[in-house]
Amino acid sequence: MKVEVKTLAAKDAGALDLDDAVFGIGEVRADLLQRVVKWQLARRQAGTHKAKERNEIARTGKKYGRQKGGGGARHGNRRAPIFVGGGKAHGPRVRSHAHDLPKKVRTLALKHALSSKAGSESLIIVDEAVLKDAKTKAARDAFAKLKLSNALIIDGDTVNENFAKAASNIPHIDVLPAQGLNVYDVLRHDQLVLTKAAVEKIHERFAAKETA
Structure with missing residues (x-):
């Protein structure tokens, strides 16, 4: 042409x-x-988004409360995702999107x-x-x-x-x-x-x- x-x-x-x-x-x-x-x-996507998981949280792993008689579930780690301030369950990780x-x-x-x-x-x-x-x-x-x-x-x-x-x-x-x-x-x-x-x-x- x-x-x-x-x-x-x-x-x-x-x-x-x-x-x-x-x-x-x-x-x-x-x-x-x-x-x-x-x-x-x-x-070109950076892929630098990141959330802390439970093994990266600086909280005690010591069991708190009694095994029985507390009126609730039995927990042994404050880093668990169900607690405020705990680790993120299945959060974003640093990776390449390419x-x-x-x-x-x-x-x-x-x-x-x-x-x-x-x-x-x-x-x-x-x-x-x-x-x-x-x-x-x-x-x-x-x-x-x-x-x-x-x-x-x-x-x-x-x-x-x-x-x-x-x-x-x-x-x-x-x-x-x-x-x-x-x-x-x-x-x-x-x-x-x-x-x-x-x-x-x-x-x-x-x-x-x-x-x-």
Whole structure:
């Protein structure tokens, strides 16, 4: 598929061919996207929630009261969960929430995420994302010309330092190198902006996986 290329000033800069196998999938599978988003969020979850169990409570284990005649049940440990201040029964423990997901599923989901942006006309290709000075006003003016309000901007191997600094002060705008492209960030932004270098890296990435 052929798409128009724009400059940061929203002027025409030619056209570019996109791989239909990556950007032209007709029927986007929401189930794949959901699985990968769930996998990403599970991996970033800290899992540091913790409650003390009865063996971690600093209370006496000495039997209190008489065995009989007390008018109640017979207890021998104040650390038991039934007492106020006792240990938590089956409480949360420190653990990892990460789970496995086949690499083929992750690769296919990224293709579907990119195709969803292309199919909804939310994909914009620019020739380069470079600013002479790290001025937020210059970045804001460029985004206004491109009609960007909530966008993920992907560059090549590296991101222009001035452009990244200028964009960092603008809400709902994220800038990542091509290596950082992921399903969750693509879907949570209304628009996806790719530079020519980013498109080249994406094509190389999927071509290498198919060869492997």
